[in-house]
Amino acid sequence: MGSFTSSFCSLFSLISLLLLLSNMSCEAQLSTTFYTKTCPNALTEIRNVVRRAVSAERRMAASLVRLHFHDCFVQGCDASILLDETPTIQSEKTAFPNINSARGYNVIEEAKRAVERLCPGVVSCADILTLASRDASVAVGGPSWDVKLGRKDSTTANRARANTDLPSPFADANTLISAFAVKGLNTRDMIALSGAHTLGQAQCFLFRSRIYSNGTDIDAGFASTRRRQCPQTGGDATLAPLDLVTPNSFDNNYFKNLVQRKGLLQSDQVLFTSPSTNSIVLEYSRSPSAFAADFASAMLRMGEIQPLLAPNxxxxxxxxAIN
Ligand code: HEM
Known part of the structure; x- marks a missing residue:
């Protein structure tokens, strides 16, 4: 009986071990060393392409960071945003938040061509976009972080989800908190990530109602300056900097602006106005290092929303395009 029990236990342990091992080998995981053996120079190549693009046009850093955000919020960071329209694909490029707005597609294609020359069929577009957003941050004086790699690219896109899941510039703080919470990001992540608006530009029609509101949550001098290039009718696409002080470098001026009621978008200013987010904005306005550290860790978490992993x-x- 004793020997039967011990043989049974050994068999049971062996089966458990085999099950565990088979599980481990099937469930791919993101890892910082994913391409170390299969494409060792990919990361340098991508960084060089991003550096060149940002030195040709500083705003490209902003555009690449945003492109990654708009990818990750729609069925995860799977490069779905990069797919063009076909009879079977409803491209996310033409969703409202992206059309005539999202930029940087060519830089990602250029990086892809460069890595394909080195090691064809190895490095996913989703990983290239994730790395490019990190390299873009670094290129304009922002923080760096160790990107975990191994994402696969989707074979589908979802324009409808791009229209619903990407937050609106007219949203209030609680709506913004929920939009990030459903993606697994907390309020602090949401505010740190909104700090990406230390970079880049926005079009007049997206902040017009705010600058003509005569509200108490906007500095009157700031509103009047912005009105000069954003009339009540016309000039919809005219650009203004999201951070009026230093739109081309990564710093905490975005948060200082909010404290002075000089946020460009309504969704920026509400972060200071709302009691649920006000203290974190104040903290970041006083501490550039706290902002940079939280931005880096929030970008890492954003890059790991619903990763598409082998065998998918x-x-x-x-x-x-899909192959
Ligand atoms: C919190 C909710 C957010 C809203 C409502 C929002 C909305 C917007 C809007 C309306 C624009 C201007 C688009 C245009 O004029 O065409 C913009 C630009 C930008 N957004 Fe956001 N955004 C949000 C969060 C984020 C996050 C999380 C990131 C990145 C981590 C980000 C990065 C950027 C950047 C860098 C730009 C400038 C892009 C450029 O100049 O090309 N935004 N955002």
């Missing part, structure tokens, strides 16, 4: 997904040969 593909590595696209070009980012705009």
């Amino acid at each position: 997904g593909i590595v696209r040969r070009t980012c705009g």
Whole structure:
């Protein structure tokens, strides 16, 4: 009986071990060393492409960071935003938050071509976009972080979800908190990530109602300056900097602006006005290092929303189309 029990236990342990091992080998995981053996120079190549693009046009850093955000919030960071329209794909590029607005597609395609020359079929567009947003931050004086890699590219896009899941510039603080919470990001992450608006530009029609509101949550001098290039009718696409002080460098001026009621978008200013987010804005306005550290960790978490892992997904040969 004793020997039967011990043989049974050994068999049971063996089966458990085999099950554990088979599980481990099937469930791919993101890892910082994912391409170390299969494409050791990919990361340097991508960084060089991003550096060149940002030195040709500083705003490109902003555009790449935003492109990654708009990818991750729609069915996870799977490069779905990069897919062009086909009879079977409803491209996210033409969703309201992206059309005539999202930029940087060509830089990602250029980086893809560069890594395809080195090691064809290995590095996913989703990983390239994730790395490019980190490299873009660094290129304009922002923090760095160790990107975990191994995402696969989707074979689908979802324009409808791009329209619903990407937050509106007219949203209030609680709506913004919920929009990030459903993606697994907390209020602090949401505020740190909104700090990406230390970079880049926005179009007049997206902040017009705010600058003509005569509200108490906007500095009168700031409103009048912005009105000069954003009339009540016309000039919809005219750009203004999201951070009026230093739109081309990563710093905490965005939060200092909010404290002075000089946020450009309504969704920026509410972060200071709302009691649920006000103290974190104040903290970041006083501490550039707290903001930079939280931005880096929030970007890491954002990059890990619903990763598409092998055996699912593909590595696209070009980012705009499925193979
Ligand atoms: C909190 C909710 C957010 C809202 C409502 C929002 C909304 C917007 C809007 C309306 C624009 C201007 C678009 C245009 O004029 O065409 C913009 C630009 C930008 N957004 Fe956001 N955003 C949010 C969060 C984020 C996050 C999380 C990031 C990145 C981590 C980000 C990065 C950027 C950047 C860098 C720009 C400038 C892009 C450029 O100049 O090309 N935003 N955002």
